[in-house]
Each structure stands twice: as C-alpha cells, then as structure tokens.
Amino acid sequence: MKDTTTDGSSRRFDLPLPPPPDALRIGPLREGTFRSRLHEPRTAVVLGRWLGAAIVLCFLTGLLSHGLQEPPGWLRALLTSRPVDGYRVTQGLHVIAGTAAIPLLGAKLWTVYPRLFEWPPARSVLHLLERAAIAVLVAATLLELFTGLLNTLQWYPWPFPFRQTHFWLGWTITGALLLHVAAKAATITEHWWRPRLPLPGRRAFLGTVAASVTAVTLTTAGQTVPWLRGLDLLAPRRPDLGPQGLPVNRTAAQAGTTTVPADWHLTVDGPTPLRLS
Numbered sequence: 001m002k003d004t005t006t007d008g009s010s011r012r013f014d015l016p017l018p019p020p021p022d023a024l025r026i027g028p029l030r031e032g033t034f035r036s037r038l039h040e041p042r043t044a045v046v047l048g049r050w051l052g053a054a055i056v057l058c059f060l061t062g063l064l065s066h067g068l069q070e071p072p073g074w075l076r077a078l079l080t081s082r083p084v085d086g087y088r089v090t091q092g093l094h095v096i097a098g099t100a101a102i103p104l105l106g107a108k109l110w111t112v113y114p115r116l117f118e119w120p121p122a123r124s125v126l127h128l129l130e131r132a133a134i135a136v137l138v139a140a141t142l143l144e145l146f147t148g149l150l151n152t153l154q155w156y157p158w159p160f161p162f163r164q165t166h167f168w169l170g171w172t173i174t175g176a177l178l179l180h181v182a183a184k185a186a187t188i189t190e191h192w193w194r195p196r197l198p199l200p201g202r203r204a205f206l207g208t209v210a211a212s213v214t215a216v217t218l219t220t221a222g223q224t225v226p227w228l229r230g231l232d233l234l235a236p237r238r239p240d241l242g243p244q245g246l247p248v249n250r251t252a253a254q255a256g257t258t259t260v261p262a263d264w265h266l267t268v269d270g271p272t273p274l275r276l277s
C-alpha cells in the first residue's frame, strides 16, 4: 500500500470507506455518474499550475499597485512613480492574468467537481478542515474574478467598497491556495511530470483550454498592449480613446461635480511650479 492516497492525504485516510446509505444513492451520489476520464489528478495538476501562475502574478502586481496607491511609511522611500509607464505594465499584467484565470478556473473546477460528491464528505477532522479551506478558496476566487471583471467595465452593482474587498480577498485566496497546495503536495509531486502513457482526450482538453485562454487574452489585452489593439474585440476600453488621446473613467458630470467654484485652481509643485485655473 502507498504512503499516501491520490489526494495526498495520509495513510489513515486510505482505509476502505463506508458506502453511502441506499437512500442517498441518488443523483450525483450514484456510482458511475461522472463518466469522463478527465476528472483525474494529472489534469488537475496541469490546470492547477497554470491557474496558480495566473493567481500569483495577480497577487504580486496587485500588491505593487496597492503599495503605490497607499504606501506604508516604511516603504515610501523605496516606491517611486518611475518609470512613468511602469504602472501601465504592472496593472496591464494584473488584468491580463486575472482575465486568463477565468477560463482556467472554469476548467479546473470542471475537472475536480465530482469530488464534491465524495462519500463520506469528510473522513476526519483534518480532512473536514482541508475541505473547508478549499470552500473558502473557491468562493473567494469566484468572487474576486467576477467583481474584478465587472470593475474593468466600471460597473459596481454591490453595496461593499470594491478596492478594499479586492485587496483582502487577494490575501484570503493566497493563504487558502498555500494550504491547498500543501494539502495536495503528494498528489502534485506524483503527477507533476508527464506520464509515459498518455490519457486519451487529455491533450485535446488541455489544448482547448489553452486555446480559450489565448483567445480571451488576445481579444482583451489590446486595452493595455498597443500592438494588440487591432484585436481587442472584447476589451471594455481603448487607451487612446478620449479627450487628448487618453481614456476618461468618469466625466465630471457622471461624478456629480458639475459646478466648480470660480476660484478653483490646481497647483503643481516641482522645479517649475504651475498654477492652473
């Protein structure tokens, strides 16, 4: 007997499990409900790697943006606004990775969803805790990607503040993801390398997911990558569209600042100070 089960849990969990009571052998709890061969660990590991990379990239670029917008005292001297288009690169990568994570999350959840109907739902307190952490991971990731996507459309149909929620969900996902990877470490290691015998259909499935991610990326990345502008069919905005060739998130009228006092002015400090009416 191996030291670990396919989900990386310890040998204690490898004992024969009680079958579900007859009354519960209905719907997805019936044996043989999930027929696809692709609900298996190697597919989960490959998709997990791609999804993990997208999420880590989002987290790091998000932290950088947050640090630049609200620098903590001790970091103020290190963070600079140079190079001037650096924010466009990091924020562009953030949105590209977040958008790519949407089809990746869909494919990953499709691969593993039969495990939702495992019997018994928890084999020990530790297993119950692991599953609770996964529930947090899935819920937080779904909410983060959904609200993040709507944010690119400047649409906020919820009562909570977007930026703070986005920030703390990012930390929640990162913590829950670390727990998830640690709990599945044995399975991840076992299925990290390509197996000698390919599983029929897996390559086609992963190829389709990769093609969807490429299509979504190419049709949205033009909102920040100038040379992809011709392809940005699904991008919510164009960086060169707006007064003076710059996009405007919200006009003064939309922001409700229609009356500006006559003595209003903007002072720009620097080697050559400016005072603009």
Ligand code: HEM
Binding pocket: 006, 007, 039, 040, 041, 044, 045, 046, 047, 048, 049, 051, 052, 053, 055, 108, 109, 112, 113, 115, 116, 131, 134, 137, 138, 141, 177, 180, 181, 184, 187, 188
């Ligand atoms: C936001 C990111 C992720 C989400 C939402 C997610 C979600 C899930 C869910 C819901 C399960 C089924 C859990 C269960 O056993 O009850 C699962 C299983 C698994 N995940 Fe993830 N996961 C993510 C990232 C990753 C990463 C980065 C890896 C590592 C490469 C990974 C590897 C695995 C493995 C190996 C399994 C077990 C598959 C099996 O035994 O059939 N996941 N994941």
